[in-house]
Amino acid sequence: MILTLTEICLLSALAVCLIVQLYFVLFVHLKLAKVAVEDLPQSAKFPVSVIICGRNEIDNLKQYLPSILNQNYPDFEVVVVNDRSWDGTEEYLEQLETQHPNLKIVKILDNDKFIAGKKFAVTMGIKAAKNEWLVFTDADCVPESDNWLMYMQQPVDEQTEIVLGYSPYLKKRSLLNSLIRFETFFTAVNYLSFALKGMPYMGVGRNLAYKKSLFFKNKGFAAHMHIPSGDDDLFVNAHATARNTAIRINKESQMWSEPNKTWAGYLRQKKRHFGAGKFYKPKHKFILSLQIIIQFLFYAIFAACMFLSNEARYIAVGTLFFSIIIRCMIYPKLLKRLNYSDLRWWFPILDILLFFFLMLNGFLSMFGKKKVSWK
Known part of the structure; x- marks a missing residue:
């Protein structure tokens, strides 16, 4: 030849x-x-604060928030940040608060003096949280099981300051949904694998946990407050190391999320992610x-x-x-x-x-x- x-x-x-x-x-x-899937922890070691930010998310909150409020965990609070909603979210949360003493509501009002956006809402939720260990998710997310918090709690190893979880999207019958789930799969494989390799570079806010002291020690989102996205991946990119980061992939630790239903919405979402990625470490x-x-x-x-x-x-x-x-x-x-x-x-x-x-x-x-x- x-x-x-x-x-x-x-x-x-x-x-x-x-x-x-x-x-x-x-x-x-x-x-x-090849990594071994972690077993269910024998007990809850530390109190936890779950933080959820939402704007006009009443339908999702009604459907998914009860499953978070009723987690199998002895000492936790759920901080819901109501970011300038006008769809009845405030009334629903106030009603729910009377039934769940572990629910704390943070209300953000329209005000020209601050920069509106998710990072501000997340910061307000962190300030309101009473516990050191913070677990983050979104209003349109539902945990795989009642043991979700048991897996996402603070590890016994005090050096661990960040836990990266996994959040798949719910299945729908469409090509768009298959593509969204496949892209989410590859994104997760990449960031979880690199974390195992000692090079964590991102996490997803739908299933993420870190220490409150880590947030304030590094001045929160100050370095990238001007960027609309990146409250999750840019924070992890800046502060995660081989020694302070762990992952959770057990099926019961996973947090399901509602996917985009239109191509335009998905493209907007990926545009936000692409914009944040430009600010990763070289x-x-x-x-x-x-x-x-x-x-x-x-x-x-x-x-x-x-x-x-x-x-x-x-x-x-x-x-x-x-x-x-x-x-x-x-x-x-x-x-x-x-x-x-x-x-x-x-x-x-x-x-x-x-x-x-x-x-x-x-x-x-x-x-x-x-x-x-x-x-």
Whole structure:
């Protein structure tokens, strides 16, 4: 078999992309597939404050808040920050407060003197919390079990200041929902695996916990208060280390969330996330960018190889199938572990669709309108 110089260069580049791709699969993500799932703690060690911020979330609060108020935990409070709602949230919370002594309401009024937004609401909730250990979730979230707080409580190891949880999206019958859940899966695999590798770089506010003293010691969100998003991932990115961060992936520790129901809403959500990601630490931005670039180059070079000789095409196709086979040995197991078993059979298709969607989203985020808000 004789290959031209151009074919050798392209196939060599394809092989390099494959090697880098497999590094992330076998030496980073495989850690999450192999790590032992934590058992239910024998007892509750410390009191906990759960913080939920919401604006015009009465329907979600009615549906999901009782499951949080009735957690199997002996000493906890639930701080709900009502951020300028006008949909009857205030009246509902006041009624619920008479039935649940562990419910604390924080009300934010319209005022031109402060910067409105989720970070302000979260800060007000943290200030109102009476306990050192804070657990965060959203109004549209429901815990997998009554033992959610038992898993998300402060670990016995005092060095642990941050616990990263996992929050899958509820299943609906649509392509958009499958794509949202698949993207959430890969995001979770990445940040949980890198945390296991000693390089935590983000968490999700739907299921996250950290110490109140850590928040105030680092002046809260002061460093990125001007950014509409990032109350969760930017805080973790700035203050999580290999020594002070733990993860929780047991099924009972997971927090389910309502997904976006429209493409426009999902694109707005991803635009907020993309905007926050630009403020990550340089090493984290490099690693995350490298993953996307390598994936792009892998598919682009493969497509270019299809215009070469038959021999070069056969090698390129073999390289692609080798990549898919290796990935199919790892990710379906992780999909099952992270409560997305139904997506296992669609893995190769969703993997390609997600790649093109992320490329589109990155383009729109760079050249679209810049203004974003949390509500």
